[in-house]
Amino acid sequence: MKPENAIEVKDVTKKFKVYLDKGSQLKERLLFHERNRYEERWVLKGISFEVKKGEAIGLIGHNGCGKSTTLKLLTRIIYPDAGSIEMRGRVSSLIELGAGFHPDMSGRENIYTNAAIFGLTKKEIDARMDDIIAFSELEEFLDNPVRTYSSGMYMRLAFSVAINVDADILLIDEILAVGDTNFQAKCFNKLREIKAQGTTIVIVSHSLGQIEQICERSIWIHDGQIRAEGSPRDVHPEYLSFMGEKRQEIAEKEKERQEEKEQKKHHEEAEEKKVSPEELEKTKQDGRWGNGHARIQSVKLYAENGQEQNVFATGSLVMVKVAYELKETVKDAVFGIGVFRSDGVQCYGTNTRIDQLEEFNLTKSGTMCLSLDHVNLLPGEYWLDIAIESEVGIPVDYYRQAAKVEFYSQIGDVGIARIDHKWKLPE
Ligand SMILES: Nc1ncnc2c1ncn2[C@@H]1O[C@H](COP(=O)(O)OP(=O)(O)OP(=O)(O)O)[C@@H](O)[C@H]1O
Numbered sequence: 497m498k499p500e501n502a503i504e505v506k507d508v509t510k511k512f513k514v515y516l517d518k519g520s521q522l523k524e525r526l527l528f529h530e531r532n533r534y535e536e537r538w539v540l541k542g543i544s545f546e547v548k549k550g551e552a553i554g555l556i557g558h559n560g561c562g563k564s565t566t567l568k569l570l571t572r573i574i575y576p577d578a579g580s581i582e583m584r585g586r587v588s589s590l591i592e593l594g595a596g597f598h599p600d601m602s603g604r605e606n607i608y609t610n611a612a613i614f615g616l617t618k619k620e621i622d623a624r625m626d627d628i629i630a631f632s633e634l635e636e637f638l639d640n641p642v643r644t645y646s647s648g649m650y651m652r653l654a655f656s657v658a659i660n661v662d663a664d665i666l667l668i669d670e671i672l673a674v675g676d677t678n679f680q681a682k683c684f685n686k687l688r689e690i691k692a693q694g695t696t697i698v699i700v701s702h703s704l705g706q707i708e709q710i711c712e713r714s715i716w717i718h719d720g721q722i723r724a725e726g727s728p729r730d731v732h733p734e735y736l737s738f739m740g741e742k743r744q745e746i747a748e749k750e751k752e753r754q755e756e757k758e759q760k761k762h763h764e765e766a767e768e769k770k771v772s773p774e775e776l777e778k779t780k781q782d783g784r785w786g787n788g789h790a791r792i793q794s795v796k797l798y799a800e801n802g803q804e805q806n807v808f809a810t811g812s813l814v815m816v817k818v819a820y821e822l823k824e825t826v827k828d829a830v831f832g833i834g835v836f837r838s839d840g841v842q843c844y845g846t847n848t849r850i851d852q853l854e855e856f857n858l859t860k861s862g863t864m865c866l867s868l869d870h871v872n873l874l875p876g877e878y879w880l881d882i883a884i885e886s887e888v889g890i891p892v893d894y895y896r897q898a899a900k901v902e903f904y905s906q907i908g909d910v911g912i913a914r915i916d917h918k919w920k921l922p923e
């Protein structure tokens with residue numbers, strides 16, 4: 497092991513056995529001869545990385561990519577099928593909330609057993625007891641059995657023990673996601689303090705912002721292998737754009753599924769009412785109204801590079817293209833857009849009249865393009881309503897929820913939309 501390293505992971509592979517369903521009824525069980533049928537799932541397919549003493553690294557990746565498995569291997573809760581893991585120093589971990597706590601024992605008794613697991617003697621624990629209790633802020637509950645604790649209280653106790661055992665290496669799995677915001681902030685500050693004292697830290701988190709604030713390096717695990725590794729500022733944008741594309745694929749599949757479901761429902765309704773699906777379509781006014789002189793055929797969204805998509809990073813340019821078919825000339829046409837959050841809150845709305853564009857007549861079918869230059873909507877799902885009106889506000893085609901759009905961001909600000917801002921710190 498290199499002298500400057502605290503952790504060396506070399507070509508580690510790990511597989512799990514996943515037992516196939518054997519059937520729960522007696523008859524099914526009797527009929528199944530292959531009782532122990534299982535398949536092997538390779539979760540890690542050869543992972544190598546090194547962590548220097550005093551360095552903090554973040555493990556990122558989509559659900560199920562193998563982050564927690566990597567951390568459990570480092571804690572030696574489980575062992576690799578091949579490869580090697582070497583670590584130097586005392587290891588402390590916060591992996592599963594309250595794992596290692598005995599529910600019937602009091603908080604105080606659990607501090608003793610838990611700290612002993614991390615290798616402390618009774619004398620050492622006694623010396624740290626006050627610090628552990630003070631950090632947990634659980635003085636009044638300390639003699640109650642931990643089964644009466646809330647999950648937040650569990651986490652306070654577990655965190656307080658884990659950071660007070662003078663570990664050389666601290667392994668944390670998504671722990672900062674639990675607890676109230678005050679305690680989260682306190683843990684976060686404590687982690688920085690511990691890091692400044694030279695502790696090596698490995699964090700698994702979906703909060704890229706937290707990783708950026710604590711870690712020098714991010715390791716992106718994908719499909720059981722390391723896909724990228726480097727400064728969080730370099731790796732995270734790459735990861736986010738990859739996840740954006742994935743979400744786009746999922747959104748498209750979901751859209752197809754919804755369309756198929758709608759079509760099936762539509763046919764069933766038509767059959768029930770003994771009319772043709774086309775006739776039913778004509779009479780149906782759900783979320784759509786107007787005199788029908790023009791009809792919106794499609795509303796598609798495009799990114800700056802011209803690619804059609806429905807998932808965007810907050811702050812991106814979104815190009816909206818509205819294709820319409822004309823049945824009759826529409827005089828003094830006005831195009832409008834409304835942006836609604838999925839819970840119905842209107843986030844924005846405008847039209848060509850509000851924007852003081854010259855009035856125009858629609859004389860043939862075509863496409864209207866609207867460029868939304870910096871859409872600062874915060875992460876979530878939104879719907880676009882699109883409308884065509886004619887002279888003095890007569891609705892021609894109002895199309896509710898004409899397109900769905902999703903935004904993502906790695907910044908943790910909250911609300912509906914990001915407001916451009918600048919801070920000026922006191923001199
Ligand atoms: N004991 C186990 N037996 C069988 N499969 C397991 C076991 N532990 C984990 N797995 C599987 O291994 C894969 C990786 O799990 P892991 O918990 O490491 O993912 P993760 O990256 O931490 O995910 P998340 O972001 O959801 O926490 C998953 O498909 C999971 O179902």
